[in-house]
Amino acid sequence: MGGTLATRNEQIDPFRGLVEAYGFVPNLFRLQKKLPRVIEAEQRLIDAIVVRESGLSRRLKDCLLRIVASAQGSDYCRALHAQTDSNDGEEDAALLAFANKLAKYAPWICKHDIDVLRASGFDDSLILDTVLTVALGQLLCTLANALRPNPDSELPAPTSIEASGLPEPVELFETKGPYLQPGPPAASNFPPYAFFREQFGFVPKLFQEQMLRPDVVEAESHTLAQILIPEDLLSRVAKEHVVLLISTANLNTYFVAVHGQILATLGVSLEDSNQIVEDYRRAPISPAEVALLDEVRKLACRPGGMEAGFDLAPLQAHGFSNPQILEAVAMAAVTNFLTTVQAGLGAVPDFLPRRVFTRKDLYPSSGPSRLISDAISPNDPDAAIVVRVQGGDTNAFEELVRRHSRRVFGTLAGLLGNLDDARDVTQDVFLKAFEHIGRFQRRSKFSTWLTSIAINTGTELLRQRKPFESLDEGEEEAEFRPRQIQSWANNPEQALAASQRIDLVREGVLSLPEKYRVVVLLRDINQVSTEEAAAALGLSIPAVKARLLRGRLMLRESLAPYFIRIEKRSPDADLR
Amino acid sequence: MLTCAEFLAEFGDYLEEEASPEIRARLEQHLHECKTCQVIVDSTRKTIRFVTDCDSFTLAADQVEPIVKDVMKRIHEKKP
Numbered sequence: 001m002g003g004t005l006a007t008r009n010e011q012i013d014p015f016r017g018l019v020e021a022y023g024f025v026p027n028l029f030r031l032q033k034k035l036p037r038v039i040e041a042e043q044r045l046i047d048a049i050v051v052r053e054s055g056l057s058r059r060l061k062d063c064l065l066r067i068v069a070s071a072q073g074s075d076y077c078r079a080l081h082a083q084t085d086s087n088d089g090e091e092d093a094a095l096l097a098f099a100n101k102l103a104k105y106a107p108w109i110c111k112h113d114i115d116v117l118r119a120s121g122f123d124d125s126l127i128l129d130t131v132l133t134v135a136l137g138q139l140l141c142t143l144a145n146a147l148r149p150n151p152d153s154e155l156p157a158p159t160s161i162e163a164s165g166l167p168e169p170v171e172l173f174e175t176k177g178p179y180l181q182p183g184p185p186a187a188s189n190f191p192p193y194a195f196f197r198e199q200f201g202f203v204p205k206l207f208q209e210q211m212l213r214p215d216v217v218e219a220e221s222h223t224l225a226q227i228l229i230p231e232d233l234l235s236r237v238a239k240e241h242v243v244l245l246i247s248t249a250n251l252n253t254y255f256v257a258v259h260g261q262i263l264a265t266l267g268v269s270l271e272d273s274n275q276i277v278e279d280y281r282r283a284p285i286s287p288a289e290v291a292l293l294d295e296v297r298k299l300a301c302r303p304g305g306m307e308a309g310f311d312l313a314p315l316q317a318h319g320f321s322n323p324q325i326l327e328a329v330a331m332a333a334v335t336n337f338l339t340t341v342q343a344g345l346g347a348v349p350d351f352l353p354r355r356v357f358t359r360k361d362l363y364p365s366s367g368p369s370r371l372i373s374d375a376i377s378p379n380d381p382d383a384a385i386v387v388r389v390q391g392g393d394t395n396a397f398e399e400l401v402r403r404h405s406r407r408v409f410g411t412l413a414g415l416l417g418n419l420d421d422a423r424d425v426t427q428d429v430f431l432k433a434f435e436h437i438g439r440f441q442r443r444s445k446f447s448t449w450l451t452s453i454a455i456n457t458g459t460e461l462l463r464q465r466k467p468f469e470s471l472d473e474g475e476e477e478a479e480f481r482p483r484q485i486q487s488w489a490n491n492p493e494q495a496l497a498a499s500q501r502i503d504l505v506r507e508g509v510l511s512l513p514e515k516y517r518v519v520v521l522l523r524d525i526n527q528v529s530t531e532e533a534a535a536a537l538g539l540s541i542p543a544v545k546a547r548l549l550r551g552r553l554m555l556r557e558s559l560a561p562y563f564i565r566i567e568k569r570s571p572d573a574d575l576r
Numbered sequence: 577m578l579t580c581a582e583f584l585a586e587f588g589d590y591l592e593e594e595a596s597p598e599i600r601a602r603l604e605q606h607l608h609e610c611k612t613c614q615v616i617v618d619s620t621r622k623t624i625r626f627v628t629d630c631d632s633f634t635l636a637a638d639q640v641e642p643i644v645k646d647v648m649k650r651i652h653e654k655k656p
Contacts, residue, residue, distance in 0.1 A: 394651060401644045409635040409643075423635075423643065430647045431654075482584070485612050488619040493626050505632040524627050530592075549588035556616075556623040563622070 017043035021051050026080055027149035028140070034323050035233075038330045041226035042139070045337075048219040049136045055126045060092060061133045064099045068137025071103035072306045076144040077137065079155045094120035095130055102134045106301065106343035107251045114179040114346075124180040128212050131344030135337045142299050142333035146310045147326075148463060177346015183211030190214070192221035199229060200262050206254065206338065206347040220338075227334055233324045237266055238289060239331045241276050245293050246335040248277045249300030254342045255335070257349040287540065288318040292328055294538055299332040301340065309456045313515045314539050317547075382446035389437050397437075401430050404447060407526050408454045414521035415458035417510045425461065429454045444535050451528065451536040455518060462514065480550055484560035492563035508558040516551030523548050578606040583613050591620060 014036055015025040021043075032039050050061050062081040069077035098117055102109055117127050151157065186193055186208075196203045207217050228239050240263050247255035260273040275283040280293050291314050298307045315325050341347075380386075382403070388396040408429050413422035432453055433440075440449055493501055509517060509525070522533040523544075534544045578586075583606045589595040590603050607613055635643075 395648075397651065398644055398648050401647045402640060405640050405643045406635045410633040413633040413635075422633075423639070426635075426643060427647050427650065430643075431650055434647075434651055480584075481581075482616055484619075485615055487615050488622050492622055493629070501626070501630050502632045505627050505630040509627070509632065520627070521633070524624060525633055527628070545588050549591075552591075552620055552623055553584075553616075555627060556620050559623055559626065560619065563619070 015039065015043070017047050017051075021046050022080070024152070024154045026152050028076065028080070028144055028147065031147045031149055032143075032326055032330070035326045035330070037226045037230070038326065041223040042143075042330075044219040044222050045136060045139070045216075048213075048216045049129075049132045052215065054129050054213075055123075056129045056133065060095070061129075063092070063096065064130060064133045065137045065140070067096060067099045068103040068134055069141060071100060072138070072141040072145070072301070073308075074141045074144050076149055076151065077141050079151060079157070080140070082156065095122060095126075099130060099134045102131065102340060102344050103137065103301075106340055109343050109346070111177070111179050111346065125212050128180060128210065128345070131341055132210075132213070132216055134344065135340035138301050138340045139333045139337040141306065142301070142336045143329065145306050145308070146299055146329040146332070148460065150464065177348055178205070178209045179344075179346040180209065180212070182209065183214070186211060186214065192217050195221045195225060199224070201265055202350060204258055204347075205350050206258075206342050206345070209345050209347050210341070223334055227327065227330050233321070233327045234331075237263065237268060238292070239327070240266065240268075240273075241280070241285065241289065241293065242296050242328055242331045243335045244273060244276045245280060245297050246300045246332050247339055249297050249302055250336065250339045252339040252342060254347055254349045255339055257351050261351045288320070291315060291318045291540070292320065296328055296332050299329065299336070301336045309452065309538070311456070311459070311538060313459075314537070314543070317515065317539075317543060380442065380445040380447075383442060386437065386440065386442065386446050389434070390440070394434075397430075397434055400433075400446065400450075404450055405430070407447065407528075408450060410526050411451060411454045411518075411521055412458050414509055414517060414525060415455070415514075416461065417506075421461075425457060426454075429457050432457065445532065448532045448535045451522065451526075451532070452538070455536060459514065459518075480553055482553055482557065484557055484564065486560070486564040488560070488563045492559075496562070504559065504562065508555045511558060512551055512554055516547050516554060519544055519547040520551040520555065524552070577609070578602055580606075580610060580613055583607075583610070584616070587613075587617065591617070591624070 015029060018025050018029055018039075029039050029042065032042075050058070050065075056064075065081040066078050069075075069081065094117055098113055101113065114127060117130075122130075192207065192214075193203050196207065207220065210217050210220075228243070229236065240259055243259045244256060244263070247259065256277055260270055260277070263273045264270055272284060276285075276293075281290055285293075295310055295312075295315055298310045300306070310329075312325060315328075320328075382400060385396050385399055389400070405426060409422050409426045412425050412429070413419055416422050416425065429450070433450055436453075440446070489495065496504065509520060512520060518537065519533060522528040522536065523530065528536070530541055530544050530548075533539075534541045537544065539547075583603060586595075586599060587603055590600060595603065607617065
């Protein structure tokens with residue numbers, strides 16, 4: 001008994017701050033245990049913003065965190081902060097509305113919003129606490145979106161997301177910050193300022209404008225010291241690129257200006273960092289880094305909500321280790337935190353911005369970020385129906401279900417291995433597609449978009465069945481050497497009955513590792529083109545081709561025993 | 577001449593008939609002299625044909641409409 005307790009204590013000790021905040025160690029943090037410095041940094045932020053007493057009550061902070069979780073569609077984070085009474089006082093209504101807008105449409109926040117809060121009786125200290133709490137909510141939702149933790153048994157089952165009901169803002173008041181009164185000046189030896197001067201060469205205004213809460217500035221500088229600065233996993237420049245990309249997707253002029261300048265001090269020219277902003281795929285970075293940015297940009301807090309579908313497989317295929325992936329996710333989460341703080345406080349850039357996001361960039365119908373989007377996909381046979389559904393004609397969706405249910409089912413059946421599950425999940429995929437069709441920008445074919453939803457839904461289900469720890473596996477295997485090298489009969493399929501053929505292929509496909517199986521399913525079973533498969537999987541065309549060939553060769557190995565011609569083995573049949 | 581490993585790394589496009597004329601010529605030169613790779617190409621083509629023609633993961637035609645009905649029913653139930 002004593003031994004069990006000792007083990008338990010050892011396990012939770014590094015998470016003491018989390019136990020204090022939540023009463024237990026949430027799965028969201030357990031999944032990051034391979035990177036203790038990141039957990040430690042996150043604990044410090046949670047402690048400073050949520051646990052430490054400030055003008056806002058814990059009840060109200062939890063309520064704000066739930067609002068962010070709803071805005072970002074995170075059931076997990078809603079459950080994580082559902083422990084306190086959710087009865088929102090009427091006097092807090094203005095604060096909650098502000099939090100909702102900051103979480104969903106941060107670039108629209110303006111001085112007018114702050115004036116409304118002040119008129120409702122909130123002073124600058126309370127407004128700062130609100131901004132920080134919402135920003136922390138964005139950080140937690142980013143982690144949950146990427147890591148997809150299982151629900152915590154200590155918490156009630158997550159309730160489904162409530163619609164936040166905030167209409168898309170149209171008006172944009174272009175007012176300059178900063179919105180809050182400055183706090184007391186920092187002492188000359190204030191450690192965070194020394195850190196910023198040493199690492200960045202200056203103290204960014206964003207931090208100077210939070211001096212009503214110097215303890216939070218300390219936690220923030222500590223977080224950057226633990227996540228941005230170390231170079232034992234990802235390089236500093238690679239992480240700065242993550243900051244730049246997420247800031248771009250979040251339409252955050254401040255961070256694009258400041259981190260472009262910081263990159264210049266690291267030897268990256270302003271032109272090169274500008275290329276990351278305008279189109280990172282054309283920037284002078286490695287294919288592996290392009291793949292990293294492809295996945296990481298899904299974690300941005302875009303106006304309207306975070307994108308689903310962050311995928312580990314392409315990153316593992318490019319040789320990223322799990323701690324490296326975790327670090328990139330943490331960097332994206334911290335960037336979402338900081339861009340939210342900036343939007344809430346209206347901090348003005350320390351340098352003249354080379355790229356200013358304007359009203360045009362802010363309008364969501366121009367795409368998640370027009371800087372990194374492609375042209376509208378031409379020749380989509382479903383385009384006319386999609387437009388009708390987007391215009392409110394729900395019944396038109398029926399034809400899309402009819403046209404694509406076989407393909408969706410085929411993909412899911414091959415992924416999940418169970419036809420009944422595949423039938424159920426096929427319905428879920430169409431419901432998700434209907435729910436999100438307003439966000440579909442027609443930059444790919446509808447069928448490609450639908451296929452990626454099917455793959456994401458199927459793989460998410462597989463992950464729930466297998467523990468997340470399976471992340472440790474999946475590095476690219478060594479070169480594949482065929483072992484079966486005897487000739488096959490001319491028409492091998494004739495040797496088997498139809499039902500045997502079906503079983504044989506099903507067995508062979510299901511025994512393939514997931515990353516090869518998905519590609520074989522799309523290309524050979526569903527007859528999807530290489531380009532469409534690459535788009536649906538978020539992979540490059542060469543990566544799809546390589547995986548397809550490997551998958552086919554593996555299938556060939558499993559089928560060979562049934563089809564080899566019974567004859568003497570050729571004397572030169574050997575690999576050279 | 578290519579080794580078998582080099583051949584196996586490159587023959588994906590060849591199977592799809594998408595290899596450039598230069599690559600194709602080099603692959604065929606190897607194939608001409610290597611019985612093992614001939615067997616691998618032939619059996620991989622047969623694998624693709626076999627897998628593609630098999631209805632192992634196909635939704636039966638009569639199961640499409642029930643899915644359409646269920647999905648639309650759930651959509652209408654969800655609408656306020």
